[in-house]
Amino acid sequence: MKKLIGILVIATLVMAGCANVKPSHDEYMAAVAAAKSAKKKATAVGYEWRDTGKMIKKAEEIAKGAADSEKAGDKEAAIAAYQKAAKLARKAEKQSHDAVKQQMQQANAGPVF
Amino acid sequence: MKKILLAITALGLLTGGQAFAKTDPEADLKAFRDYFYKRFPDTAKDDFINGVYSIDPASREQWEAIEEFPPYELNISNGEIVFNKKFKNGKSLASCFKNGGKGIKQNYPYFDAGTGKVKTLEQEINECLEKNGEKPFKYKKGKMADVSAYMTYTSRGKKINVVIPDDPRAIKAYEAGKRHFYAKRGQLNFSCADCHVYNAGNKIRADLLSPALGHVSHFPVYRSKWGGMGTMHRRYGGCNKQVRAKPFKAQSDEYRNLEYFHTYMSNGLEVNGPGARK
Numbered sequence: 268m269k270k271l272i273g274i275l276v277i278a279t280l281v282m283a284g285c286a287n288v289k290p291s292h293d294e295y296m297a298a299v300a301a302a303k304s305a306k307k308k309a310t311a312v313g314y315e316w317r318d319t320g321k322m323i324k325k326a327e328e329i330a331k332g333a334a335d336s337e338k339a340g341d342k343e344a345a346i347a348a349y350q351k352a353a354k355l356a357r358k359a360e361k362q363s364h365d366a367v368k369q370q371m372q373q374a375n376a377g378p379v380f
Numbered sequence: 381m382k383k384i385l386l387a388i389t390a391l392g393l394l395t396g397g398q399a400f401a402k403t404d405p406e407a408d409l410k411a412f413r414d415y416f417y418k419r420f421p422d423t424a425k426d427d428f429i430n431g432v433y434s435i436d437p438a439s440r441e442q443w444e445a446i447e448e449f450p451p452y453e454l455n456i457s458n459g460e461i462v463f464n465k466k467f468k469n470g471k472s473l474a475s476c477f478k479n480g481g482k483g484i485k486q487n488y489p490y491f492d493a494g495t496g497k498v499k500t501l502e503q504e505i506n507e508c509l510e511k512n513g514e515k516p517f518k519y520k521k522g523k524m525a526d527v528s529a530y531m532t533y534t535s536r537g538k539k540i541n542v543v544i545p546d547d548p549r550a551i552k553a554y555e556a557g558k559r560h561f562y563a564k565r566g567q568l569n570f571s572c573a574d575c576h577v578y579n580a581g582n583k584i585r586a587d588l589l590s591p592a593l594g595h596v597s598h599f600p601v602y603r604s605k606w607g608g609m610g611t612m613h614r615r616y617g618g619c620n621k622q623v624r625a626k627p628f629k630a631q632s633d634e635y636r637n638l639e640y641f642h643t644y645m646s647n648g649l650e651v652n653g654p655g656a657r658k
Contacts, residue, residue, distance in 0.1 A: 313634060315626040316567045362567065369564065376563035376571065378408075379578075380415045 286342040288333075291349035295330050298356035299323065305363035314370040315363070322359035326352040403551045405544045405644060408558070412645050416593040419580065428594030429652045435581050436588055443656065452529060452602040452654045455609040459530030462523050467512045473527065476508035485535035486651050489640050490543060491550035498553050498636040502528055502611055519630035520614035521606070528600045529609055532653040540597065540651060542644040557641030560634060561592075566625030572642075587658065596643045598655025609654065612639055 302323050309315040333348030417425065423434050433440040463473045463481065474480040488501040502524055506516035517524035544554050561572045575584065576592035583589075599612045606614075613635045617627035628634040 310626075313628070314565060317621055317624040317626050318567070320626070365567075369569065373563035373565070373571075374559075376559055378411065378415075378562055378573065380411055 286346060288337050288342050288345045288349065291346045291353070292333070295326075295333070295349040295353040295356065298353040298360070299326055299330070302326070302356040302360040302363070305360045305367075309363040309366040309370075312367060312370045314366040316366050319359050319362045319366070322355055322362070326355040326359065329355065403555055405554055409645060409647060413593060415577065416580070416591050420591065426649065428591060429597040429646075429649050431590040431594065431598065431655075431657065432588045434594070435591065439588065446656050450602075451604075451656050452609060455526045455529045455602065455654065456533050458523075459526035459528070459533075462527050463530050467509075467514050469512055471512055473505065473508055476504065476511070477531075481531055482534040483538060485532045485653070486538035486540050487542070489636060489643060491545055491547065491553060491640070493545070493547060493549075496549045497633065498550075498557075498640045500612075500631065500636055500639055501531060502613070503631050503636070519611060520617070521608060521610050525600045525609040525611050525614075528611060529654040532600065532651060535651045536653070538651050540643060540646050540649050542640065542647055544640075544644060553637045554641055554644065556634075557637035557639070560638045561641055566620065566623035568623040570623040572619065572638075592642070592645060594646050594649050596639070596646050597649050597651055598653040598657070600654050602654060602656045604656075604658050 302319075306315060306319050306323065309319065329348050329352040333345045333352060336342075336348060337345035413425075416423075416428065420428075420435050427434040430440070430443075433443045466472050478484055485501060488504075489498050491497075492499045502519055505524060505527055506519075509516045517527070544550055564571045564574065572592070575589045576595065579589050580591040581588065596612065599615070600609055601615070602609050603615075611630070613630035616635050616638060617630065620627040
């Protein structure tokens with residue numbers, strides 16, 4: 268039993284040391300690019316929401332923190348931060364898609380007396 | 381073949397009729413007024429210029445007490461000083477406006493055939509400054525709000541008289557403003573009309589929603605929330621932000637067109653600005 272626990276502990280430490288940041292970094296980069304592209308479309312139709320830009324900026328700040336963590340050798344922290352940044356960027360992207368849909372729905376808005 | 385041609389012609393006439401449905405600002409105005417007269421039957425028609433204070437007696441009492449020593453008096457005095465101050469070239473703001481800039485607010489905004497766009501008072505104040513080699517004012521508060529307050533004060537009692545000429549560009553601007561007013565926007569999915577037409581008189585947290593009829597008459601406005609004077613476009617930006625929409629820039633086409641429609645909807649009511657509001 269002790270041997271088994273020992274093997275598991277060593278395996279976990281080895282795996283942590285081998286953590287690969289690149290996939291989560293790539294995921295973040297794709298998410299923030301998509302968020303920025305979607306925001307441009309919402310702005311172009313005059314329907315950008317108030318907080319979308321702030322969310323993208325926040326995602327970029329978190330990603331900067333992730334890069335710092337990676338430089339400092341804390342790969343797990345870097346992965347977690349990139350994933351958090353990607354999640355926020357996807358939320359921002361969805362806001363822009365919803366804004367564009369909203370504009371289309373409201374294109375012929377008028378009084379309902 | 382004949383049947384097909386007949387069907388296509390009929391379809392074309394139908395859709396053509398829809399596409400070229402005539403804009404009728406006068407009919408819009410009548411419907412707008414009738415809605416508010418029906419919703420607030422106890423409010424005198426010319427009293428809508430007093431906003432929530434025309435529909436809520438308790439608020440009106442407090443507001444009338446404030447009006448004994450209006451918080452905007454200093455803004456009017458400051459505005460008069462700036463208005464009459466000579467530029468480096470010896471002219472002043474008065475030189476750019478009809479009647480020396482006094483008693484003209486009720487005609488704004490207007491459609492300018494030369495530029496093909498809506499012009500507002502604040503916009504023309506800055507055009508005057510720039511034409512005379514002076515630095516323009518910022519649009520939302522400060523000197524701009526004070527000068528606008530002074531010019532509006534000289535127009536008190538005049539009936540709002542926005543004109544929509546029979547020019548497709550003017551109609552287009554009016555329609556754009558109307559669409560902005562009625563379209564839901566922002567994460568909270570509200571339109572101007574949601575608050576100020578369909579829910580006028582209802583509470584939003586601790587505040588009453590003001591009716592859109594007579595809305596513009598008291599602008600620029602001293603708002604207690606701002607602790608100072610602000611212009612119409614400052615308020616438009618604030619409202620857009622409140623429904624979590626990104627605001628447009630003050631004096632953008634979007635807001636000038638909105639002001640065009642919004643002010644037209646108060647045609648015939650008296651200018652009573654600048655006003656004091658919560």
